[in-house]
Amino acid sequence: MFGFIAADLRRHWAGALAVVLIIAFATALGVVVTLQERALRLGSARAAQAFDLVVGAPGSETQLVLSAVFLQAAPLPLMDGEVLAGLIADPRVAYAAPVGFGDFYERQPIVGTTQALLDGLGGLASGRPFARLDEAVIGAGVALREGDAIKPQHGLAEEGGHVHTGAAYRVVGRMKPTGTPWDRALLVPIEAVWRVHGQHAEDHEGHDHEGHAHEGHNHDVGDGDTHDHAEPAPVRASEHADGDRDHDEADGLDTAIDPAAAADPHAPGVPAILVKPRTIADAYKLRQAYRSDHTLAVFPAEVLTRLYGTLGDARLVLGAVAAGAQALVGAAILLVVILHIGQRRRQIGALRAFGAPRLSVFAIVWLEAFALIAAGLVAGFGLGFVAARALSAILAGMSGVPLPVEFTGSDLSRFALLLAISALIAAVPALSAYRQSPAAALRS
Amino acid sequence: MTLASAPEPAPTALALRGVEVRFPGLERPALSVPALDLAPGEHVALTGPSGSGKTTLLNIVTGMERPDTGAVLWDGVDIARLSEGGRDRWRAGHVGLVMQDFHLFPGLSARDNVLLPQRLARFRLPSGAAAEAARLLDRVGIARHDQHIETLSRGQMQRVAVARALAAHPRIIIADEPTASLDDASGAAVSDLLLELAHEAAATLIVATHDPRLVGRLGRTLRLDAGLVKE
Structure with missing residues (x-):
């Protein structure tokens, strides 16, 4: 048959x-x-799991989550510096880390944050955390090597972005894979983002880092001679001497991180803060406390639902x-x-x-x-x-x-x-x- | 004067009694056979113009159709009273069929074609079936048993069909115009094989045919005209 x-x-x-x-x-x-x-x-859902609570300025909840968790670029309103300072000091908070965007390297977002988030996302796979303002830690999925130098570009090139000619970061460490969009991000100190975008000078004159301006042009970032340069290529910081355009972006990055800068209530504003509450009860209390006229607190999971x-x-x-x-x-x-x-x-x-x-x-x-x-x-x-x-x-x-x-x-x-x-x-x-x-x- | 004992009735293979087939819308029956007897091993030619009821008679005696009335007794078994499944089983066990256009199955070898009816009827081949198929193929002159059927000539195809008809040791062989679609030489070869093999198997052979040479070689001729049998 x-x-x-x-x-x-x-x-x-x-x-x-x-x-x-x-x-x-x-x-x-x-x-x-x-x-x-x-x-x-x-x-x-897995990408959002790593982020319990997101605090931002009042606006679209969805946009806040898309920006802070999924790193989708969008202009977000800024919160006052005291919001971050308050969260860091809050006993219900395990850690609170700022998220500052705006710059890109190729198509990958450069995100300003603090040591707390490096630890909170699982820590480093190799290298060391950023200790200076001109140092960067790359996500597990970024095609760069430790030692590479990167020149941030403001906005995406196709959206008319321009290169911050004065600033450059050197890769010092690589994160463990997180399974989130942060794997393709370049993490830099939040202070560096403030400085590159001139917020520091505008928002917070008299801060004690001001004196270091214009010192950073002659540092030699990485061993640029041995690289195959992709476009925009990692550049040697010593090659760019034409700073002082657009912003006060030649602001020197050749200085150590001030661990207290983020906790300073007079610090410049940030668009979003990732918060790890200590307990579930704390999470709900914090969300309640930060739903106000000045701030918005959301569970990413809630928005995703x-x-x-x-x-x-x-x-x-x-x-x-x-x-x-x-x-x-x-x-x-x-x-x-x-x-x-x-x-x-x-x-x-x-x-x-x-x-x-x-x-x-x-x-x-x-x-x-x-x-x-x-x-x-x-x-x-x-x-x-x-x-x-x-x-x-x-x-x-x-x-x-x-x-x-x-x-x-x-x-x-x-x-x-x-x-x-x-x-x-x-x-x-x-x-x-x-x-x-x-x-x-x-x-x- | 001695009282002669009643004559021994001649043994019959097939006995039709009062068989009538009518088709809807026709006044006269398509087939009307009050009585017909065939002896075991008899070779019979069935002739008559087309539409005279030849195919209907063949369908009745093979159990493919059931008469409206009457009995169709093969060796005493009235197949007209069997169920459709029962008639299928009876046909598989007793009848070998040879048809005008062969009805061989393309894509299968000559050997598989010979064995297909037994495979489908029993799911498992009876022991010796493969050897018997090989013997019959050799007997009908097909040398390559694994040759695909569609690569054979028409004469060869009908010889394979003859081998298939005999493969399950049928008591009855029915051929419907076996030579009509063949050239003279092939038709003669097929006629020879049918007669020889039916004789060797001691099977009753009924051949519906227009072929006068074939009719002449069969022992008895039944002529059908408008549904009535005339000797």
């Missing part, structure tokens, strides 16, 4: 292949929608489209199979005439149809998985958020359900073959 089925499939291999491929593509469509939505949800609601709606629409496509394909396949059986009327009649029992005829037709559909389903799940993986890789490359593509138990039950439906569909032509009279088939 199997030999007979195999012979028929071999004879019609092109048609059989087309049927399998069409089913596979239709199935893959649905699988990709499911897997990709799940990957987005899992990936963003709202986003997932939207995402879920989109998935429903896409899922419905995919299901519609699958139903159409199912109907088309059924038609093809029934036509094929029609063409085989004489053959099936002959089988009966030679004494094949009706059950054999049913089994032959059913097995052949089911084998084709099942092969298409299996191929479709595989194809969908591969496609979702590829899509995730591209999205992860753009966003820095790893998007895990994985099957779960619900996929297994969906696969089983689809198989069961296929078994029923395959029974339609099998039944029509079963009911055929051998004599009638031979007469036609």
